[in-house]
Amino acid sequence: MNDMSVTAPDKATTRQNILDAAVRIFREKGFQKARVSDIVSAAGLAQGTFYLYFRSKEDIARQICKKFMDRFTRIFEEDHEVFDSTSLSELHVRIRKMIHSALKTLKEDANAAEIVLREGIGQGGLFKELYEDLILSFIELLREKISMGASRNILGIRDPHTTAVFIVGLVERSFFFFMIMKKELDIDTIAADMSAFILKGLDPAPLP
Amino acid sequence: MNDMSVTAPDKATTRQNILDAAVRIFREKGFQKARVSDIVSAAGLAQGTFYLYFRSKEDIARQICKKFMDRFTRIFEEDHEVFDSTSLSELHVRIRKMIHSALKTLKEDANAAEIVLREGIGQGGLFKELYEDLILSFIELLREKISMGASRNILGIRDPHTTAVFIVGLVERSFFFFMIMKKELDIDTIAADMSAFILKGLDPAPLP
Amino acid sequence: MNDMSVTAPDKATTRQNILDAAVRIFREKGFQKARVSDIVSAAGLAQGTFYLYFRSKEDIARQICKKFMDRFTRIFEEDHEVFDSTSLSELHVRIRKMIHSALKTLKEDANAAEIVLREGIGQGGLFKELYEDLILSFIELLREKISMGASRNILGIRDPHTTAVFIVGLVERSFFFFMIMKKELDIDTIAADMSAFILKGLDPAPLP
Amino acid sequence: MNDMSVTAPDKATTRQNILDAAVRIFREKGFQKARVSDIVSAAGLAQGTFYLYFRSKEDIARQICKKFMDRFTRIFEEDHEVFDSTSLSELHVRIRKMIHSALKTLKEDANAAEIVLREGIGQGGLFKELYEDLILSFIELLREKISMGASRNILGIRDPHTTAVFIVGLVERSFFFFMIMKKELDIDTIAADMSAFILKGLDPAPLP
DNA sequence: GATGAATGAGTCTTCATTCAT
DNA sequence: AATGAATGAAGACTCATTCAT
Numbered sequence A, B, C, D: 001m002n003d004m005s006v007t008a009p010d011k012a013t014t015r016q017n018i019l020d021a022a023v024r025i026f027r028e029k030g031f032q033k034a035r036v037s038d039i040v041s042a043a044g045l046a047q048g049t050f051y052l053y054f055r056s057k058e059d060i061a062r063q064i065c066k067k068f069m070d071r072f073t074r075i076f077e078e079d080h081e082v083f084d085s086t087s088l089s090e091l092h093v094r095i096r097k098m099i100h101s102a103l104k105t106l107k108e109d110a111n112a113a114e115i116v117l118r119e120g121i122g123q124g125g126l127f128k129e130l131y132e133d134l135i136l137s138f139i140e141l142l143r144e145k146i147s148m149g150a151s152r153n154i155l156g157i158r159d160p161h162t163t164a165v166f167i168v169g170l171v172e173r174s175f176f177f178f179m180i181m182k183k184e185l186d187i188d189t190i191a192a193d194m195s196a197f198i199l200k201g202l203d204p205a206p207l208p
Numbered sequence E: 001g002a003t004g005a006a007t008g009a010g011t012c013t014t015c016a017t018t019c020a021t
Numbered sequence F: 001a002a003t004g005a006a007t008g009a010a011g012a013c014t015c016a017t018t019c020a021t
Helices: A011-033 A036-043 A047-053 A057-084 A088-108 A110-121 A128-151 A160-181 A187-202 B011-033 B036-043 B047-053 B057-084 B088-108 B110-121 B128-151 B160-181 B187-202 C011-033 C036-042 C047-053 C057-084 C088-108 C110-121 C128-151 C160-181 C187-202 D011-033 D036-043 D047-053 D057-084 D088-108 D110-121 D128-151 D160-181 D187-202
Strands: none
Touching: A011 A036, A011 A047, A011 A057, A011 A110, A036 A047, A057 A088, A057 A110, A057 A128, A088 A110, A088 A160, A088 A187, A110 A128, A110 A160, A110 B110, A128 A160, A128 B160, A160 A187, A160 B128, A160 B160, A160 B187, A187 B160, A187 B187, B011 B036, B011 B047, B011 B057, B011 B110, B036 B047, B036 B057, B057 B088, B057 B110, B057 B128, B088 B110, B088 B160, B088 B187, B110 B128, B110 B160, B128 B160, B160 B187, C011 C036, C011 C047, C011 C057, C011 C110, C036 C047, C057 C088, C057 C110, C057 C128, C088 C110, C088 C160, C088 C187, C110 C128, C110 C160, C110 D110, C128 C160, C128 D160, C160 C187, C160 D128, C160 D160, C160 D187, C187 D160, C187 D187, D011 D036, D011 D047, D011 D057, D011 D110, D036 D047, D057 D088, D057 D110, D057 D128, D088 D110, D088 D160, D088 D187, D110 D128, D110 D160, D128 D160, D160 D187
């Protein structure tokens, strides 16, 4: 804000530079193989500077993941009233919208998402607990909603919990496949296909 | 059987002891954090002994994963004629059987499965390529079968490839959730629910 | 010169300290038996510091030897016009001067010379190729000059190449004996005796 | 000697097989890099067998070198009356003969000679003392004889010790060059050239 | 705020040697 | 005599973290 701020980058900027560099490096090499020296040299700073902004290598990784997961959780929670739908057709619209916004959020920060998914599942185990809690909370949320739908007879599944697991797994790994492995994710199409597939799976009509 | 065989373990036994110990340690700590010294002390051997049987820490991990993946691939390939079914009801039976045997195989060697799933996805990247190739080959196999089913109008999906991704993701992550996170997998129930869910998703009937 | 310069050694100083310590340790123990920990503790530094300055134990040894051999080669090449002499008496003066300066150079950096001579010949073989190439180039240079002298009838030997080998061997091993084994080398005397001995050997007059 | 000796190799044979294999391996890799496992597998035996015949890796190397050096010393001592010659021309004949037989002995067991020369000079230092003692004893022997020749005025050199060093160095390194580096040593020619060169160097006639 | 030189704990891997069979 | 599986000490190298300037 003052006239100094033009020449010297302020703390916030330097911090963000380090974060950006770290996201890139973590995604490329993974947490374990990424060196602090990789991050600082990508950010154009000296080794020691890193520790003025972050307590440790684990600290910055945790912050990156935490921030991403929080953001994703918020989006998800905003959308979750989707299952309050009273008809299957209304549900169809809402579910597609929810999947669309979830994929959109993931895609917008695909680097962080990749770090979270890989480190969360990988045995490195840095965020195993954090990540597994997140997944559990999604599953629980979904289970509740599915239970409600099932009780109103608009959904036809045996066990809401199991079904919630199916859906979360399907969405998570499909995102991983298209966005992270294939580096190409057409949100509109995938969201449409995915909601159609899931909807049928939830359909109360019995199998032929 | 004779009194000699009790005292001295032969090379095969020692090798298997190391493998068993390694599977345990890798599952507990992950490849990166597992030390060779952890493995040998779990096997009750000296450091150097390890290198009489395996070229390196990476070597043993690769052997464990390779063996498991080969076994799983074989099981999967034996079952894959499932989609040659001519009716949806026959398909239902076959698909449940296939999922059942896949889950059974995974459960039978749950430790190795966990290592493969975690290391295959994790950025540590030791088996990323190997694992992603495996997933791709499953998806491709499934895509072919689904395409055939779709052409015979017994399946109703927009794009066989996308659908194959959905199914593989659903099965993989559900196994991960129940067997690895929850440590409890009731194969019969899950296979039934999973095949029902998938079958509906594949149903040629339009959404209501 | 100011009070700051006393406290903190700069990178060049630290590097030189490591080099000095390494020369000492390599000479005492030889390359194979010298441990990096010996070098750093002789230099009063921590293990890791070594790797800030040198890529590996082999790297530093190679640098020490390369630098020494380059310096020696330069001295030798500056002097080599010695054999352009037109008379045996002029040759005598020049040859003594050349031997003198060769011995002087070797003596001035006797530690590095010892490392080069021992490692160059020893089967450890770190510098075998490098060193044998050096010897070959000296022999070739000498051979050329002797050939010229022989063609002008101021030298009387059967084969210039063989004679060059004799001379290089004589000088090398005599230096080794006096400087490295005996730790005492009177350059003036040895250069005089050596040039006299060699000169007679080159004399065109037949044996009595 | 008995009828068993045909089928099973006796101790002496096995011992010799190990020695032969060791000479080969030591020459190829040098003492430090040669592994006991290299030696036994070259000899077609098991690891443990080695230690039935030799106390340690160093032990066998020492025996190989000791045996070679003893043999060489014996040859040399048989010939050393060469300098008792009363005339330069008689000396010429005798010196050539001595050099010839030294080179012949070295060449006959070139592998062992190479090991001794390389390990004796190399910093590995296994035989440094042993070898340097040997060299010193040759020099001393030569010095005595040269002294006698000088006192009888058939040799014209300033200092017998220095001259002895020159000669030993010349012979040793020339052998090294032709036999070990070039793998080709024409004993007759080299002995002739060498004795001519040395003889002139010893000639009492002053330089022109 | 920033720097970057220094630190040293942590681990894989090699290989001479032993010993039970 | 021979075997070969097992041992364990030794040492190079990495990299997160500290701190004096």
